[in-house]
Amino acid sequence: MQDLLNELTLVTITYNSAEVLPAHIASLRNSASAALPRWIVVDNASTDATDAIVEANSDCVEMLKSSKNVGFGSACNLGIQASNTRYVMVLNPDTELSESAIDQLLTELKNRCAAIAGPALEPEKDQSVISAPWLVGAVLLFDTQLMNPVGYFDEQFFLYEEDKDICKCANDAGLKVIHCRNVSIPHVGGGSTLRTKTVNQFIHFHKGRSYVLYARKHGLGEKHIQAYLKKNAKRRLIALFTFGGRRYRRAQAKIAGVKSVI
Template sequence: MQDLLNELTLVTVTYNSAQVLPAHIASLRETATTAMPRWIVVDNASTDATDAIVAANGNCVEMLKSEKNLGFGAACNLGIHASKTRYVMVLNPDTQLSEAAIDQLLAELKNRDAAIAGPALEPEADKSIVDAPWLVGAVLLFDTQLMNPVGYFDERFFLYEEDKDVCKCANDAGLKVIHCRNVSIPHVGGASTVRNKTVNKFIHFHKGRSYALYARKHELGEKVIEAYVRSNKKRMNFALLTFGVARYARAKAKIQGVNSAR
């Protein structure tokens, strides 16, 4: 990991992620054979035990705390701009790291002169490395020398679509975005924040809002947005017939998100 010390910064974004953060930090600590690279936890004003967890691991991680919840992309930007290395890896706190996987992903990025690389987020039989239109934001490795002129996350996207957007912007600029299926960094998915009815409504509101923002930014046409709204109205009607209270709430929140972006 010696090269990583000088070349790479890790940025983990948290929001009430105390349930998964200890295992996330331990996954790399337990596989590191030497000192670890700089690791910044950007916290979106959590109210759980996140501060205490970072303090307890202060020998390997540091905290950059926001006074309010900025959203995923804006928090990533804070961490990227605070880094001083050429390569920056942004992470969800429900991912499981290893020294070998990080080394390999960085090597693939360099070997292919790519601007962004992402790993397999669950084990795959296909070990190919392919150019990708977009990657899931749970793990994204950036070459800042290539990406600085393009920029990073559009902060209008509070949650969702920001990963698709940054990859499209890189591809549109003629840069390579690669999916390295030969590198495995497992992602639990949906475990970064404790879920309840309020959180679920918030999440689906931003799914709808970000969908509309992305469609308009990249000129996909109003018909695409209208089709999305119609689809969710059908889900609401079906949920009423089947007493699917949670499904009804999710679809309704998405439509409200779309309407907020008009």
């Protein structure tokens, strides 16, 4: 890890992530054999104990706090802008880090001259490294020297599709995006924020909204958007007649997200 100190910055994005953040920080602290690289926690105006957790770990992480929730991609951009290293890794706070995994992912990125690399988010038998159309945003490693001309996250995506979009933009620019299945950085999934009914509605609203924004940005056509609307309208109707309240609210929120754009 010592060799990484001058060339890597870690950026973890938090929003009311106090339940998972301590384990996230401890996973790397406990596995590191040397001093950690610079590590920035970009917080989207959390109201839970996130600030206190970062303060308690101020020997290895620093806080960059937004005055409001600006969304995942915008928060990533803040962290990337605050870094001063060639390589930047953006992270969800419900990922389990290790010195060896970070070292291996960075090695793959550099050896293959890739602009973006992502690991397996759970251990896989397939140990290949392949070119990918897109990667899940839970862990993304960037070579900023290659990515700076392309740019980073499109801030019109508040939540969802921003990872798919940035990878497509890199691929369209002729850069390499690689999925390193031989590197495992486990991701709990859905553990970044406590899932209340309000949070779930918020999440599915932005799933619908971001779907339309992505479809329009990349020329998928209005037929795709109308098909998405019809699919969720059907799901809503079925949920209504089968007393599936949760499924009804998910479909309703996605429809509302679509309509907020169109």
